Amino acid sequence: MADRMQKYVSVGRKTPEKRSAEERRNDQREIYRDFTPEAAARQASRCEQCGTPYCQIFCPLHNNIPDWLKLTAEGRLDEAYARAQETNNFPEICGRICPQDRLCEAKWACTLEQAGHGTVTIGAIERYITDNAWKEGWVRPRRPRRERPERIAVLGAGPAGMAAAEELRALGYQVHLYDRHARMGGLMAYGIPGFKLEKHVVERRAGLLLAAGVRFHPGVTLGKDTTLVGLRRDHEAVVLAFGAYAAKALDVPGAERDHAVAALDYLIGSSRHLLGELPAPPIDAVGKRVVVIGGGDTAMDCVRTAVRQGAVAVTCLYRRDRANMPGSAREVGHAEEEGVAFAWQAQPEALLGVPVDVIAGEATALKPAGAIAVHAVRTRLAAAGSDGRRVPEPVPNSGFVLQADLVINALGFSVEDAAALTQGAVGMTERATVAIDRRSMMTAVPGVFAAGDAVRGPSLVVWAIRDGRDVATQVHRYLSATPRSQLRAMRPDAVPEKVAG
Ligand code: FAD
Ligand code: SF4
DSSP, X not given: OTTTSOOTTTSOOOOOOBOOHHHHTTOOSOSBOOOOHHXXXXXXXXXXXXXXXXXXXXXXXXXXXXXXXHHHHTTOHHHHXXXXXXXXXXXXXXXXXXXXXXXXXXXXXXXXXHTTSOOOXXXXXXXXXXXXXXXXXXXXXXXXXXXXXXXXXXXXXXXXXXXXXXXXXXXXXXXXXXXXXXXXXXXXXXXXXXTTSOHHHXXXXXXXXXXXXXXXXXXXXXXXXBOHHHHHHHOSEEEEOOOOOEEOOOOSTTGGGTTEEEHHHHHHHHHHHHTTSSSXXXXXXXXXXXXXXXXXXXXXXXXXXXXHHTOSEEEEEOSXXXXXXXXXXXXXXXXXXXXXXEEOSEEEEEEEOSOHHXXXXXXXXXXXXXXXXXXXXXXXXXXXXXXXXXXXXXXXXXXXXEEESEEEXXXXXXXXXXXXXXXXXXXXXXXXXXXXXXXXXXXXXXXXXXXXXXXXXXXXXXXXXXXXXXXXXXXXXXXHHSOHHHHHHHHXXXXXXXXXX
């Protein structure tokens, strides 16, 4: 092994080449170029092949990272791909968008980083292995060896629903995947912008599911076009994977008068336009001064989308400092390169929709119509709160005004009330997430399961995949343990009577 691996002393860490900020400001393409086969093999050869691979432990899917790095270094790419896809339904997607600096490439997860050599570029190599497999035609639909008669409804075609559908179909079930949108992918298609994840990458995965025999039903909204009762009546099991879409309120005067748009409305509108579903983006930053409030990855996606739409100035307002930002440091760096300004340790106090020249006391301000004055105040960081994060406090007499034509609320999301969507059948936890039994992943309704952001709250694609795989195992266990005659008999009574009307 030693001749091929452990080259971290002679080979430095190198990510694939990044396109120039100037070039990428003008398009929606991913910002990293592809590894060459030689570069991928060289970077993979840096791995120490630790006895206890913390990278594998910190990967939510427990991917066998050391093995596929070694196989890549040896040029055995078909075997590397086989190993990578054993534990991950969408390795090339995780390779692109996992926040590796907080997972497999975190400083606590890679021995090389601790020794000052820089981590192995695990995500970029994972992406390379699977993109190469697609090119070579090694990625095949997972058609079952034998068919099973049971029908399963998966509601929500995001990564949790897609992973569950793929696993259940591979076991032979008749899988029906429902979504309100026209395409599969959930936030991978409609929320995460193309400059992080190009849409053809998601679409080819959707195609693979169809080729395996998953039946996709677009344009079906739970609570409008269908009900839980209806789904349960027509299927032996139901998986709810409807994500987390309720925007957290911006609790300052003026926000209630629609002076701020919700981040997901902005991003989904932009994606739907770019996918050809809408003639124009419903919320367009072109020619506007944009202020984005929040410091997570969604805020970064908003600021970088605004840059690409042609905003004249984009500012991110965040109440903590850079070190305490929830978003990935890598994404902040990309945004800065693309020209986004950051107002660190500042929080809004009011959004006022009066002409900016009056607010700012300047006679020269242009475009008063629609202009918004974001009244903000500086903060300082006090002691850590119950969540372990330092609490920002307003600094007295530190107010200032930012002039904006578009303000985007990127403070985060919560899960829509499942009780409202299911006519009271499925409950919520105290954390405002869908209530399930942790072990069986089943809700209080027999045969109705839940997974992904709907259960976890806003999280990551890699965790949604993990949940999708786990829920598939639990559904299979349930269907295998329950006699078919009993399953059928249970169906009409599965949902509480009060709901059935
Ligand atoms: P979703 O992907 O949200 O899919 C849920 C699906 O359910 C959607 O297709 C939706 O249309 C459908 N649905 C919802 N309600 C209904 C209904 N009533 N009827 C029918 N269908 C319904 N994670 C990362 O790992 N890396 C990133 O870079 C990253 N960037 C992000 C950027 C943004 C802007 C956002 C918002 C999130 C980002 N995430 C990222 C998080 C990640 O996208 C989610 O954690 C993940 O998509 C959750 O998967 P899911 O399948 O549970 O839900
Ligand atoms: Fe790292 Fe994500 Fe791949 Fe796991 S799935 S190895 S965390 S990039």
